[in-house]
Amino acid sequence: MSYVHVIGTGGTIASRAEAGGSVVADSAEQVLGSLGLSTGVTTEDVLHINSFHLTFADLLTIHHAVHAACARPEVSGVVITHGTDTMEETAFFLSLLHDADKPVVLTGAQRAADLPNTDGPENLRQAVEAAASATMRGAGVVIGFEAEFHAARHTRKRHTLATTTFSGGTLIAQYHNDVLTRLATAVPYPVLDAPTADFAELNIPVIDAAPGSTAELFYAALASGADGIVLQGVGAGNAPPVFTDAVQAAVAAGVPVVLSTRVPTGPVAAIYGNGGGVTLLDSGALSAGQLNTYQARMLLAVLLAQKLPAGTLRARFEAQTL
Known part of the structure; x- marks a missing residue:
């Protein structure tokens, strides 16, 4: 008999009100409650935090749990309950490493579990049913919210409070009237090797380039031992000219810089x-392509943890951003 494995990490879907604001309180089993599912489930709690607490070490913990679950023949798919704040980063991280045909669905809630209009139970019910369905074989890692399942790559949180908060990635499937309809398959990208434990210790700051900003924080990041830097530019990837010398200094020091927008x-x-994109890329910055700033940062982190030669890192980064 096959079943869906639900991995709990916390988030709003597991949160209840306390003095000082909602905090994670429920286990994955409690979150499942009595949903009236048509498929069997097992649960495992690997974290019990809001997603704004996540570290790179926590991401490794989630990956190991997903990998172990997918290796079990009786598991038809995996669901991860997760906070929405950084779900797009966890989903993308997992998608870089996912090499199984079994779907991995991340879901959560915008409204806490003890609110009368919480959106968590229905999101979770649909996620479990989707993960159990043969229709989702080969779907990869997806974010399931409000009856839509989007591929991890390019999906991002678009609204701080609205329940229809995720969009951007390929719309893989929809769930309406208890019917799951597969719509698409995302373009495949090379699967990367799982990062070593060194991944947990990486320091990759994001530096914002905006009107009036200087390169002082960029140089401070270099001085503090940054392993890599993401320069978030304006427009199509442009920054004040002061960042040109900063990028060149980083590249000369062997610190990769990613240019995003x-x-x-x-x-x-x-x-x-x-100072625009031509200058910065000619200075050695890597282009994030169509990846958003924080998914590009995640890609850089995975590759840095593999301790690749600079040329190999560049080639593998570019292969993921075409």
């Missing part, structure tokens, strides 16, 4: 000189 959609593109 704060714009929600569209790629980094080499259009402008004098």
